[in-house]
Amino acid sequence: METAEAKNFKKVDIIFECQDCKPIEVLDTNLERKPDDIILDIIDSGLKGRGGAGFPTGLKWKFTKNETAEPKYVICNADEGEPGTFKDREILDRVPEKVFVGMALCGYSIGAKEGIIYLRGEYNFLLKDLNKKLEKFNKQLKDRNLDFSISIKSGSGAYICGEESALFESMEGKRGEPRNKPPYPTTEGYNFKPTVINNVETLVYTTMICNLGPDKFKELGTKDSRGSKVFSVSGDTPIAGIYELELGMSLSTFVEEFGDGDTKSVQVGGASGHCVPRKYFEDTIIGFEGIPTGGSMMIFNSTRSMYNVLHDYLEFFTEESCGQCTPCRVGCQQLLKGIEAVKRGERKPSYLDDLKKLASNMNLSAKCGLGQSVANPFNSIVDNFREEIIY
């Protein structure tokens, strides 16, 4: 496992902090700067995407700015569908102006005139309030002569649309089926034009980096995982909820704070993430050098059957697979049927090893992150809780 030294547990208050930061003032201060200087600050901060994949945000902005095609777009990915994740909803509910300012600063930096928030249909109840606040914000942009405006498009209940190219397809009125990559969104995104697509939380951090300066942000976290991150904590914990924590802590420190004293395993990164059993808590670092995460931390205690957990995940993926590529469409179904057959005794326990090979093949051959990542929960649960799957 990891050899890097873990940071101590530290609560942070950047995302939801409202006392000293007036988002619109951050915009005003930064509109006086050159776009390239803003992008350099974001690169310098080391900020990596907070949706889970972890691409350096500043580079995304730079690549898109360097493209010559017009128009360019700024998209906020608010299609938060990963089981165990609920922080983007909270951010949009509590500090939406920080998201808007991040989008406006991105638009100013890369030369885009249009920003769009793709909000999952499950969060439609936020629409009324968000639209009202957007109306005010768009007017503020107009008053400042900034040629940029933000609107919202809604999803309709498809997990796969959180995948960026599926999200573009959905915004174009099509089935949410992922595209081949490359080309990447920075060259051909929404409407096949250069597009920056960032997660809700990432955009708030860009606002806060523009406010605090990159050095303040870099003081937090580790070399590979700069800054803090909002975690969604759920499952067997007495204090489920949303917490902003410094990156780079060990899982044992995390469990000490959030577990119920009987924690058997933690699913880090949602259904598509990794299941870490107790024996590895000490050696697992939460961050890009260990297990990266979009922020979902699901805690299971010893009363839980890991067969049921895996079964739930596989059902989820079987239903949410877009069906476009065979490895994912058929693979998910076969993994689900496979563990059911082993459980019923219709297949020998060694069949699990065949299924693991299938999962690994899906990791190599599936078209997008959905099919590729099913191997994460499958192999980590089967490896660590084999008896629970069989008996």
Added chain:
Amino acid sequence: MSNTDALIKNLVEKHGNSRNNLMPILQGVVREERSLTEEAMLKVAEALDISSAEVYGTASFYTFLDTMPRGKNVIRICKTITCHMKGKDEIIEALEKELNINVGETTSDKKFTLLSANCLGWCHKGPVMLVNDDIYPELTVDKALEIVQEYAHNSK
């Protein structure tokens, strides 16, 4: 002109008739009528000047763009792992009994459709359900029944 025709005409006027606006138009129809009929999809295809297969292709991809008839109120109970752990099965059982239907079915008076859904994004406050666009977290059996009875009362 039927109600649906007028609705689609308004939606197309509001959003524009380009292909990019297909989703908001279909979402608008579902918001009012809870599902998309064949006629509605044909009408949208005509208004946007695209093939009806394209419209059906898009509609049938999305869980919330129902192409099956639905009741006036659509209940979606989250079934993903943490809501499962916190007792979504008891909630589903109670509502099945209350409404006298199984998950996936619609009551004979067309007031309710009962469905399960994948993660609704309230894992720290499960079990949770959506009724149309409204969210109800931290459910107990009693609370869920009370909410559904209220909807029944209001949609008389």
